[in-house]
Amino acid sequence: MLGWLSHCRASQHPCVCLSTHGPCGLVAPQISDCRSKKKMDAKRLQQELSGAKTEISLLKQELQAAKDEIDRLETVNSNLMTFTAQASTKSADDGPRLTELELQISELKTQKDTAESDLSRVTATNLALQSELQAYRLDNESLRRDVIEFKQQLSALASQGAGAAQPHSDEVIGLRQQVSRLEQALEKYRFTSSDYSAWEERCYQAESRITELEVLLAGAEKYANMYQETQRLLEHARAELARQASSTGQSPRELEDLLSEYKTKLLAANEHNKRISEQYDKLLEIRNKQDERLKRMGEVQRQNDTLAIQTDILNAELTKLRLKEKEYSNILSSVDSHNLRNDERLRELEQRHRLELSRCEEVIAGLREDKSRLVEQIQAQRADFHIFTPERQSLPRGGDSGNFDPPTKASRPMSAQLYQMSARSPNLTGYHDGPVDQHALNASRNRSRPSTALKATTQLRLASRTLRNIMS
Numbered sequence: 038m039l040g041w042l043s044h045c046r047a048s049q050h051p052c053v054c055l056s057t058h059g060p061c062g063l064v065a066p067q068i069s070d071c072r073s074k075k076k077m078d079a080k081r082l083q084q085e086l087s088g089a090k091t092e093i094s095l096l097k098q099e100l101q102a103a104k105d106e107i108d109r110l111e112t113v114n115s116n117l118m119t120f121t122a123q124a125s126t127k128s129a130d131d132g133p134r135l136t137e138l139e140l141q142i143s144e145l146k147t148q149k150d151t152a153e154s155d156l157s158r159v160t161a162t163n164l165a166l167q168s169e170l171q172a173y174r175l176d177n178e179s180l181r182r183d184v185i186e187f188k189q190q191l192s193a194l195a196s197q198g199a200g201a202a203q204p205h206s207d208e209v210i211g212l213r214q215q216v217s218r219l220e221q222a223l224e225k226y227r228f229t230s231s232d233y234s235a236w237e238e239r240c241y242q243a244e245s246r247i248t249e250l251e252v253l254l255a256g257a258e259k260y261a262n263m264y265q266e267t268q269r270l271l272e273h274a275r276a277e278l279a280r281q282a283s284s285t286g287q288s289p290r291e292l293e294d295l296l297s298e299y300k301t302k303l304l305a306a307n308e309h310n311k312r313i314s315e316q317y318d319k320l321l322e323i324r325n326k327q328d329e330r331l332k333r334m335g336e337v338q339r340q341n342d343t344l345a346i347q348t349d350i351l352n353a354e355l356t357k358l359r360l361k362e363k364e365y366s367n368i369l370s371s372v373d374s375h376n377l378r379n380d381e382r383l384r385e386l387e388q389r390h391r392l393e394l395s396r397c398e399e400v401i402a403g404l405r406e407d408k409s410r411l412v413e414q415i416q417a418q419r420a421d422f423h424i425f426t427p428e429r430q431s432l433p434r435g436g437d438s439g440n441f442d443p444p445t446k447a448s449r450p451m452s453a454q455l456y457q458m459s460a461r462s463p464n465l466t467g468y469h470d471g472p473v474d475q476h477a478l479n480a481s482r483n484r485s486r487p488s489t490a491l492k493a494t495t496q497l498r499l500a501s502r503t504l505r506n507i508m509s
Contacts, residue, residue: 142261
């Protein structure tokens, strides 16, 4: 049961609350709702899947048609390219342009040679400056060491105090000359460093200019290749034109008209090729969209398979839950039947208890009546005792006391009267103190003829003890 409740909590299903009368949670309606929702989701997914399959088939047909169209367009394009290669000619107006390009190429080559010579010169100067800079650095290191030694000497002289001997004048002059040399070397190093920075900047500018010239040279070479290709095509076109003129026997005017017609057809073919290229691009976009839709449909198919697996798992869990529900219903029915039997038994016990209480109340009422009657008898016996005592004193002492016969009711012992009361009320027998009553009966029988006061006292004690036992 605890495992099932934890499984319900983990799967976010409402748990079942059990009581003695059955489950208080609505498990079956919730399970039916979940099942109906799952069925609706499965139907919706099946409908979407069927629609997606239809769309996929349509897209496949469109894709096949697009592929056929692309193949046809590629065939037409290849034919057009062949026709263009055969009919492509260049006019004589390209001559000045080619001359200008040749001049630009020669100028660029001259600029390239100049830039390369400048670069080599700058590189040599840079190397010389680097070597000089290295020498200056070494001199700077030696000068730095000399300055450090000079500072140490000055500090040593300052530490000798005011009473020390004055330094020699030649030493001071030598130190001053050394300091001046150091300052000159530092100025020269600063000038050389600034000159080196200027040369480095000029080198960077020269390298950037060389890069630009290389780019221009590559463009010029490209134009030269294009010029050569144009010359080749022009020669080929001239040869083809001569062959056509010799084979057809047409005049140059007719051939020019034919050439203009071919140019017009070529322009029309180029326009048609451009439109075909645009259509091809559109078809490629459509194909990409179809691929994306196919990917989405594949994802939907995988999600549908996952949902089918989850549905099977949920159906198995629902079957287990139904079996557990049946088991719990059987347990609850047995518990209910047991509770009903217990309720009937409790009702019987309550009825029996009520009867016992009513019987006890009747016994208590009878005992109260007996008590009141005993009190009356005690009062009557006390009155008889007060009357009987003077009469007994008036009798002779040696007389026979056996001839005295008190009243019958008063002369009977209290135990006999209680026995008679118990015979009248049989419910009293269960509450008497048995050993005490038997002892009292034996004592009353063994005594020959006790006095009336002792009898009354004994009867009163017995009655009080009996009432105490009953009340307890």
